[in-house]
Amino acid sequence: MSESASSIRYINRPHPVTGVTNAKLGIWCFLASEVMLFGALFSTYLLLRTGSASWPHGPATLNVPLATLNTLVLIFSSVTMVMSWASLATGNFRKYRLYLGLTALMGCVFLVVKGFEYGHKFEHHHFPAASTFYAIYFTLTGLHGLHVIGGIAVNLYFLFRGRVLWQRDPERLTNRIECAGLYWHFVDLVWIFLFPILYLL
Amino acid sequence: MSGHLSEEAVKQHVRIYRRVFLALGALTVLTVAVSYFHFSVAVAVAVALFIAVTKGSLVAAYFMHLKTERKIVWGILAMTFFFFVFLLTAPSLHHR
Known part of the structure; x- marks a missing residue:
């Protein structure tokens, strides 16, 4: 069976009906489901907070400087992610690897900082069962952290398999990195809302 | 894009x-x-x-790249936004 007959259609070229590649349509549908997943938890947070007699003030309870650092780390990682795509779009594979490596590294930095925050909380016996606030705090940040781990795994795959994929089909790799980027930016976007809601308000 | x-x-x-x-x-x-x-x-x-x-x-x-994205993506997001707002407001509507 030939390559064109066995592979998924409209990966590199936009589908004539939708105007976008099937891969991009797929990742946007996936992100829509992710919005609903986090949306349910944001709704839970809202209900718990408005329904409780008292709620801890974020800055007095959580580490704002560390979370600010993590916000900047994720924003920087979003820039390096989009720069890795731009590097591929201009045919510069060396820069692509550099930027994608930086993105994965920033993801790891985020998790390490988050690990310090969690460790500090556990030392003071602030577990998810400790209060309603900590229950929703650990659920939201924990689920977000799992998404960061997933993003790092995808980026590492494209980092180490990149050369083979680039030699096989450069255009396809560029499109795949754009889709991986859409997911990574979404993870950044979720944190942009989690940060003020949990830490600042 | x-x-x-x-x-x-x-x-x-x-x-x-x-x-x-x-x-x-x-x-x-x-x-x-x-x-x-x-x-x-x-x-x-x-x-x-x-x-x-x-x-x-x-x-x-x-x-x-949403700024230059096709209509179908905007359509998916508009639908998602509708249900997202519903998720946020539904519990408070129930309590009234």
Whole structure:
């Protein structure tokens, strides 16, 4: 069976009906489901907070400087992610690897900082069962952290398999990195809302 | 973003990414600085959410290329937004 007959259609070229590649349509549908997943938890947070007699003030309870650092780390990682795509779009594979490596590294930095925050909380016996606030705090940040781990795994795959994929089909790799980027930016976007809601308000 | 881009178009994108990065950094510092002012809960929530929505819009518009994205993607997002708002408001409607 030939390559064109066995592979998924409209990966590199936009589908004539939708105007976008099937891969991009797929990742946007996936992100829509992710919005609903986090949306349910944001709704839970809202209900718990408005329904409780008292709620801890974020800055007095959580580490704002560390979370600010993590916000900047994720924003920087979003820039390096989009720069890795731009590097591929201009045919510069060396820069692509550099930027994608930086993105994965920033993801790891985020998790390490988050690990310090969690460790500090556990030392003071602030577990998810400790209060309603900590229950929703650990659920939201924990689920977000799992998404960061997933993003790092995808980026590492494209980092180490990149050369083979680039030699096989450069255009396809560029499109795949754009889709991986859409997911990574979404993870950044979720944190942009989690940060003020949990830490600042 | 759909279709092929010229090298010059990509370079133009990169210049925008740098500006967006600076704007996101500045807005992050701003939202933390504002939290030190002792506003009422309503004002604090409004300011924090306004800055977060601005930052989120920048990420979506430029990094996720929504600004130049096709209608079908906008359609998916419009539908998602509708159900997202429903998720947020449904519990409070139930309590009335």
